[in-house]
Amino acid sequence: MSDEPERFPLTRSTLRARVLMVGVFVGALVAMSLSWVFSWGLETPEDRARQAQELAVARREAAFSSPPGSCLTWDKADASDVRKVSCTTEHLFEVVGVVNISDEYPRNARHPDEQTWRTIAQQRCGQSAGEYLKKPLDPFGKLTVGVLRPDRQQWAQGDRKLHCGLQWVAPGGEMQPLTQPAAEINQSNVWEPGTCLGLVGKTVGDPVPCSQEHSYEIIGLVDLAEEFEGFPPPDKQKTWLDRRCSAIAKRYTGGADLGKQGLILSWDVRERPSWKAGSTLVNCKVAATLEDKSGLAPVRGSVHKDAAPPEKDSGAGDRGNGDAGDNGDSQDGGDRNGGGRGGENQNGPGQGEQLPQQNQDGG
Template identity: 45%
Template structure:
């Protein structure tokens, strides 16, 4: 949750890819991520495996393949613990890489849905895929992490499922996993296994999050219009220890703590004189139980009618070359997503 009075909304953008590569939105998660559900389910070409001897080989497609679709570069196969990446904006070259290299997805389980979907069964529709992920991918993801999955944390449950060609050839393996999505839906790179990463939904100091379609978007250069600039990462445990602090206790402490960070980050800038506010996140008890203790302090701007957030252009950092534009105090975009995504 966030300090100040401004509600936050998580919007996930739909992407589409032809034939072998498509990202399919199975449900937008609004607000505080109230349940452990997948955000995206996406399909990929699979390497033939013993459980699916009839799977299509690399580069084979059906008669309906769009002629404009580029040829398949690699077949996909992965096991639990494998880290997966692909080219920006394209999943045709989906492949496994060492988890200490930049990647976008980590496999937490590989499940076989052939019992429910035999060889002559049509592929699940989006509601059915959502149900499969909810019922069969969420629990493995929770077990995969030592402290359990933070339902409001940075990592979201998703799955890679066979594309239509491989489904028709008998492939029934689904790769459950976790990834990190920005508020605008853009997968964020990771350079370590999620099992060893803090799940706190925070951004590095100096990160600016854009405004997009009246919601907080993906990270942008601070010289561009944005919703928030992250000015600090604060560890609540340093003040409250291991016992969960109430939201009101967090708010009271962060009010002072974030003000001090803002003064240091901006070298004493009068934020109010520039129509700027200091805001912060708080942690819910479920997140605390999963080990999430970190929150962001951040700077933004409120619309004149106080209905949401206005765009800010330029950084408020004291040493920023693209300093804050004090003339830019308008805008119509509003809202950020819970837990400062």
């Protein structure tokens, strides 16, 4: 018996049937394709706008139902495009808890103002943050407590659910992106070397290009834990930081004389609560003060050895020479500045000046 499978010849009727079936199948595909093309072509801009709005609403609702451990971000100032993202990518807010304030604010209660929202955030969300981190929250640190709250329409509909979270807010109030889960972030309120912080009145603002008018230029980062096992008194911090920051300034500027440029070297001092929370990093920085010592003077251009010289601008001072403008009220809560000194032509090593504090709004 042959091992080959038995073959059956195709009759004319069988062949005709198969061809007919293939034709029907191809025809169906063509009809479906044409239907899709024509239906897409009939979609109006209004339809696409409505679909985009529905998608944004769905994302917003998903974000506002996110459990603790979720990270959120948005692009619009009112956070109307809030969406959930991975905590290992850039985000603005990490949810640490969800609270309901209907016990204090029933359905007919007025929508709180901004100051009331700050108070609510601290009272209702502060404890959640510490429990979530499983370690103290540095009261002077990088992370602050924030809250995602119902908008006026949601409030009017009776929504009283708040999402408590952790965020990083610059001294001028601009939110900064985070790229790690909050529990993995060192809470020290520091910036990367090369960062320049803006000038608001006579105090510190948000990061700006160093070519623009600014207050501080961050020139280095040091760790107090390299020198001290336990919390060091402020005087010991200052003595050690004077040496370390002076060496960093020499490398950063290529040995430039800061005093001749109207600049002084400064640094931060850590408080005991910060040390307890693990915040041992400190920035070395360069700034200028007004002649009457009432605040920071505007500086334009970087002191880095490879930086281009600042452009001349009659409307603003270069390297600390000029008028700082109207007075800006500084809010307490930032890192304490440990002082600083100028170049060799100043009043000798260690002759420091107390600089204005960086403000940090935790609301």
